[in-house]
Amino acid sequence: MALQLEHVTKRFGEFTAVDDLTLTLEEGMMYGFLGANGAGKTTTFRMILGLLNANEGRITWNGKKISYSTSPEIGYLPEERGLYPKMKVEEQLVFLGELRGMNKADAKNSISYWLDRFEVPQYTSKKVEELSKGNQQKIQVIAALMHDPKLLILDEPFSGLDPVNVEMLKKAILDFRNKGATILFSSHRMDHVEELCEQLSIMHHGKQIVSGSLREVKRSFGRQNVRIRSDYELSALDHISGVLNAHHSVEGAVFQIEDEAVAARLLNGALEMGPIRHFEIEEPSLQDIFIAKVGKEHA
Amino acid sequence: MREFGIIFKQAFLSKAKTKSFVITTAIMIAAIFLFANISKIIDTVQTLTGSGDSEQVLYVKDDSGELVDRLSAQLSDVKVELTNEPKETILDKVKSEEIDSLLTVSVNQQGIINAEYTTMSLMDFAIPMQIQEALQSIQTEMKADELSLTGEQVQTLFTPIEFEQTNVSPSAKSEDELNQARVLVYVLMFVIYLSVIMYSSMIAMDVANEKSSRVMEILISSVSPVKHMFAKVLGIGLLGIVQIVIYGLAGFIALKTSATEVPGGFSDFFSFSDLNIGTLIYAAVFFLLGYFLYATLAALLGSLVSRAEDVQQMIMPMTLLIVAAFIIAATGLGNPEIGYLQYASYFPFFAPLVMFLRVGMLDLPMWEPLLSIAIMLVTIFVLGWFGARVYKGGVLMYGPSRSLKDIKKAIQLGKE
Numbered sequence: 001m002a003l004q005l006e007h008v009t010k011r012f013g014e015f016t017a018v019d020d021l022t023l024t025l026e027e028g029m030m031y032g033f034l035g036a037n038g039a040g041k042t043t044t045f046r047m048i049l050g051l052l053n054a055n056e057g058r059i060t061w062n063g064k065k066i067s068y069s070t071s072p073e074i075g076y077l078p079e080e081r082g083l084y085p086k087m088k089v090e091e092q093l094v095f096l097g098e099l100r101g102m103n104k105a106d107a108k109n110s111i112s113y114w115l116d117r118f119e120v121p122q123y124t125s126k127k128v129e130e131l132s133k134g135n136q137q138k139i140q141v142i143a144a145l146m147h148d149p150k151l152l153i154l155d156e157p158f159s160g161l162d163p164v165n166v167e168m169l170k171k172a173i174l175d176f177r178n179k180g181a182t183i184l185f186s187s188h189r190m191d192h193v194e195e196l197c198e199q200l201s202i203m204h205h206g207k208q209i210v211s212g213s214l215r216e217v218k219r220s221f222g223r224q225n226v227r228i229r230s231d232y233e234l235s236a237l238d239h240i241s242g243v244l245n246a247h248h249s250v251e252g253a254v255f256q257i258e259d260e261a262v263a264a265r266l267l268n269g270a271l272e273m274g275p276i277r278h279f280e281i282e283e284p285s286l287q288d289i290f291i292a293k294v295g296k297e298h299a
Numbered sequence: 300m301r302e303f304g305i306i307f308k309q310a311f312l313s314k315a316k317t318k319s320f321v322i323t324t325a326i327m328i329a330a331i332f333l334f335a336n337i338s339k340i341i342d343t344v345q346t347l348t349g350s351g352d353s354e355q356v357l358y359v360k361d362d363s364g365e366l367v368d369r370l371s372a373q374l375s376d377v378k379v380e381l382t383n384e385p386k387e388t389i390l391d392k393v394k395s396e397e398i399d400s401l402l403t404v405s406v407n408q409q410g411i412i413n414a415e416y417t418t419m420s421l422m423d424f425a426i427p428m429q430i431q432e433a434l435q436s437i438q439t440e441m442k443a444d445e446l447s448l449t450g451e452q453v454q455t456l457f458t459p460i461e462f463e464q465t466n467v468s469p470s471a472k473s474e475d476e477l478n479q480a481r482v483l484v485y486v487l488m489f490v491i492y493l494s495v496i497m498y499s500s501m502i503a504m505d506v507a508n509e510k511s512s513r514v515m516e517i518l519i520s521s522v523s524p525v526k527h528m529f530a531k532v533l534g535i536g537l538l539g540i541v542q543i544v545i546y547g548l549a550g551f552i553a554l555k556t557s558a559t560e561v562p563g564g565f566s567d568f569f570s571f572s573d574l575n576i577g578t579l580i581y582a583a584v585f586f587l588l589g590y591f592l593y594a595t596l597a598a599l600l601g602s603l604v605s606r607a608e609d610v611q612q613m614i615m616p617m618t619l620l621i622v623a624a625f626i627i628a629a630t631g632l633g634n635p636e637i638g639y640l641q642y643a644s645y646f647p648f649f650a651p652l653v654m655f656l657r658v659g660m661l662d663l664p665m666w667e668p669l670l671s672i673a674i675m676l677v678t679i680f681v682l683g684w685f686g687a688r689v690y691k692g693g694v695l696m697y698g699p700s701r702s703l704k705d706i707k708k709a710i711q712l713g714k715e
Contacts, residue, residue: 050520080513084512
């Protein structure tokens with residue numbers, strides 16, 4: 001029971017940013033926090049960090065309230081770049097590291113380790129504004145990781161990184177998890193969350209509309225997909241009862257179905273029309289769940 | 300306390316190490332040395348180019364023929380040369396700047412001297428005055444001769460009366476002291492004014508920059524906004540003190556080395572024998588109080604904007620306050636006892652300059668500056684407390700905030 005949020009509500013005047021949110025993160029758990037823009041993710045993070053106080057509910061870290069004395073245990077990666085543009089990389093990281101309770105020598109060691117690991121040691125004495133967006137993001141990540149935090153809060157960690165760097169960062173985050181750190185991160189990229197997180201929740205207008213382990217979430221969603229590949233047009237199958245939605249492509253089609261009985265009807269229908277090359281019942285992707293729950297306009 | 304030290308160090312060092320800071324300081328030091336030695340430099344340039352005013356020649360056309368020698372004897376700085384050329388020719392020479400000036404003199408029937416002075420130079424004030432005086436005394440002599448008065452008799456006629464001025468107002472300094480104090484107070488007032496305006500807008504700028512680069516979010520997740528704000532104010536304050544001390548030392552060395560033998564130099568108006576230690580201490584105290592007062596205000600205002608471009612607009616009311624304080628104080632340089640100065644010197648935002656002016660120019664009873672200092676301390680305390688509340692919310696507030704109305708919003712957010 002490392003990080004616990006119990007019935008947390010945050011109101012700004014009339015507007016309710018976070019409504020009765022309950023989260024429980026075990027130690028060493030990687031938790032995905034999804035939601036469209038304005039769903040209340042950043043507000044939640046700010047409450048966990050103690051920058052805002054909740055109107056109702058309790059937030060505890062290992063049973064204690066989070067305060068400035070616990071800040072050395074926490075690493076925070078804000079959604080937007082938060083670095084001094086005119087300061088040199090090393091100077092800047094030493095400063096931020098010292099603020100998180102490191103001494104200068106430890107900070108320097110840690111910085112050179114991470115710069116090497118992210119393959120950017122040549123930027124040690126460059127100014128941050130001279131770096132590309134992706135490289136700035138790496139520096140920002142180092143600022144969050146360098147003091148070896150026990151709780152990592154990552155707001156959109158992968159934004160602005162190319163696929164190679166995304167893999168590098170994923171590995172670093174997984175290493176942290178394996179060392180026992182508790183990680184809470186938000187992302188718009190459903191595939192990253194699917195790959196990394198055991199537990200997740202989806203926020204919508206301040207409310208938690210989905211939560212649980214990845215498997216539970218998928219199972220409880222009910223709907224599944226049927227993928228059929230064939231050499232002929234499959235649009236005739238759209239009207240079979242129980243088909244909720246269909247996406248046609250050159251290779252074939254993907255049907256969203258209500259339950260598995262529909263899959264059999266689809267297979268029969270397709271076979272009646274001719275031979276098929278591929279038939280598969282897929283679990284719904286997180287993307288599907290997210291879109292279905294939050295609405296198409298926020299995909 | 301540890302975080303406080305780190306932020307304090309960073310606020311100071313990150314500014315002190317910048318090229319712009321080093322260059323500005325170097326330029327200012329060069330300017331101080333230049334200013335202290337300005338008359339020496341002008342002199343050197345004049346001897347080199349040979350355009351010195353030592354060889355001012357006055358051409359005199361004297362119809363009576365008896366005035367030239369006496370005039371020559373009276374005027375020491377100017378070489379007098381008699382000329383017999385026609386007036387028009389000489390006037391042309393004056394116009395073409397071949398010769399400096401022409402004086403036509405004659406004596407009329409009543410024995411009154413008639414003189415006409417012609418020159419091309421616009422800046423010629425001293426010489427005509429000397430000539431006028433010289434001619435006046437020549438005329439007196441002539442008249443005395445006419446009346447057959449002796450030299451002593453003439454002198455008794457012109458004996459000045461004995462007049463002594465005493466001011467019994469307890470706060471007044473003697474006219475002499477006042478003149479000496481005026482220069483020192485003016486220079487220090489200007490230093491206080493400039494540095495308060497400069498360093499407080501530096502703070503507002505710094506805070507806004509930290510907000511716009513979003514580094515603020517990281518900072519205040521590891522150190523409380525209140526600590527951050529005061530560490531910043533103190534860090535930049537130290538920067539200001541260091542810079543002023545450097546300038547002060549430069550000024551001291553410059554004046555010491557630019558020997559005083561050149562007349563008309565800066566050291567004529569300002570010498571270290573006049574330096575009043577009390578005035579200097581008051582200057583330091585009022586600088587510090589003025590700085591903390593305005594710096595706290597600036598941090599508060601800086602926390603309300605989210606883009607560096609909006610800073611100037613936001614701190615405009617504050618800048619106007621400092622400018623108003625300076626103007627009020629400057630009007631008192633001539634007469635530090637004007638009534639409104641007394642009131643202004645207890646208004647905390649004007650006090651750093653106005654009370655300093657009064658305390659530097661007048662012999663005030665001790666309680667007056669102390670009361671003003673106490674009022675400022677209380678104001679700083681209140682502003683610090685209020686500023687911290689605004690700051691706490693302000694640093695989290697993003698969006699097009701550029702008016703003072705946002706203070707309320709910021710306090711609200713700070714409470715949450």
